[in-house]
Amino acid sequence: MCTAYSSDCPPASSALHGGPAAPPAAVAAPVVSLREVSVVRRGRCILAVExxxxxxxxxxxxxGPNGAGKSTLLGVMNGFVRPAFFRPAFFRPGSGGPGNGRAEVLGCDMRSFGGWRVRKRVALVAQMVDVDARLPISVLETVMVGGYGRLGLWRRPGKALRELALSHLERTGIAHLAHRPFxxxxxxxxxxxxxxxxxxQEPDILLLDEPTSALDWHAQRGxxxxxxxxxxxxxxxxRPLTTVMVTHDLNALYHGGEGEARRTVPDRVVxxxxxxxTWSGPVADALDAExxxxxxxxxxxxxRHGPRPVVLF
Ligand SMILES: Nc1ncnc2c1ncn2[C@@H]1O[C@H](COP(=O)(O)OP(=O)(O)OP(=O)(O)O)[C@@H](O)[C@H]1O
Structure with a gap:
């Protein structure tokens, strides 16, 4: 069931094939709202978010530390991990029932088919994995995959998708690699x-799971x-973008670019x-040694390094 934007979670307007106007930015509802959500794997509760x-x-x-449930949380948000619900008073993971539990993303109830619907509008940049250098797929083809969800079952990728992908290759600074094997x-x-x-994918929500792990300093900063x-x-x-990034690099909270003008200061740390x-608040309060x-x-x-806090461990 979808609640916030319309009865059928319509896609926001798309450069790929046009579409209905995007919901106004003034929509008050949060784009992600999880309450008493749990995920149980092999009899173990790996996520229990009040x-x-x-x-x-x-x-x-x-x-958060390894195994804290950060990737699982992203999985719930993009519909790959189906949530269950718990009641805090009894803490029975997966017990379901009415309670106060809910999991809504972009107004879609993730318990029903919401996950399938929102996946088109929630993009995930997953942790980097090794890819066989002989894989016969170019960078451009890899990037075009992002548009497949919006094409529907019967439409083939065409010029519009190719141009959209090329424009994003340009935006991310790798247009010159378009035809190189990924x-x-x-x-x-x-x-x-x-x-x-x-x-x-033209997302409303961008999820990034440790996007800088295994990169050198220059690449991380970039x-x-x-x-x-x-x-x-x-x-x-x-159509503002909601960005949720998982990272182990606490110094990335404050500084993402070169010079003051390009620093990254997220709105909130969880x-x-x-x-x-366990805690949620502004960056300045998150960077607390205790x-x-x-x-x-x-x-x-x-x-402190000038105005910037630096985390040492
Ligand atoms: N499919 C699964 N089956 C069993 N256990 C799982 C499964 N998926 C995740 N887990 C466990 O759930 C816990 C949380 O995993 P998750 O990947 O969400 O943590 P994380 O905070 O992202 O960790 P990291 O920082 O190491 O990437 C871990 O202990 C993991 O082993």
Whole structure:
């Protein structure tokens, strides 16, 4: 069942084949609203979130130790992981029932077929995986895959999708790699291609799961600046982008680019541990030595470099 934007979760307007006008930015409902959501795997509760919300146009960063449930949370948001619900009073994961539990993304109830519907509008840049260099698929073809969900069952990818993909290759700075086999690209180039593919999906929500892991310093800075710029470009449009990024790089919270003008300052940081959201608040408060030491279970210090806090461990 869909509740916020319309009765059938219509796609927002698409450069690919046009479409109904996007919902106005003034829609008050959060684009992600999770309450008493749980995920159980092999009899173990790996996610038990009492409350998580993301507003339209918000930039949220999710941090926490390995196994905290961050990727699972992203999976619930893009419909790949089907949520169950728990009642906090009894804490019976997966017990379902009316309770107060709900999982809505872009106004779609993720319990029904919402996951299938929103997947077209929620793009995920997953953790980097190794790809065989002999894989016969070019960077351009990889990026075009992002538009397939919007094409529907009977339409074949055509010129419009190709041009859209090329424009996003340009935007992410790798237009010159369009015809190179994807598997022959460097880690940083592959992450740019993954972001271009996500943009070709024309998403309302962009999810990024450790987009800078395994990249060198220069590539990390480039990816973070790109993500920040893409988010900022849509901030004051009729269709602001909601960005949710998982990262282990706490210094990425504050600085994503070169120079003050390009720094990344997300709107909010969400801390997770043992499947739960343990804290949520502004970046300045998140970068607190005591809080981070407790979260990661290892001593963490914060020093200042000019106006910028730097996390040391
Ligand atoms: N399909 C599954 N079956 C069993 N356990 C799972 C499954 N998927 C995830 N888990 C477990 O759930 C926990 C949370 O996993 P998740 O990948 O969400 O954590 P994470 O915070 O993203 O971790 P990391 O920072 O290491 O990527 C982990 O202990 C993981 O082993």
């Amino acid at each position: 409350s998580f919300e993301a507003q339209s146009g918000e930039f949220v960063v999710v941090v 598997g022959q690209c460097s880690g940083g180039e592959r992450q740019r291609a993954a972001i271009a593919r996500a943009l070709t 990816i973070l600046a790109l993500v920040a710029d893409i988010h900022a470009e849509r901030r004051h449009t009729a 801390c997770m541990a043992e499947g739960r959201v 809080r981070l030491t407790a979260l990661y279970g290892t001593p963490i210090d914060i020093i």
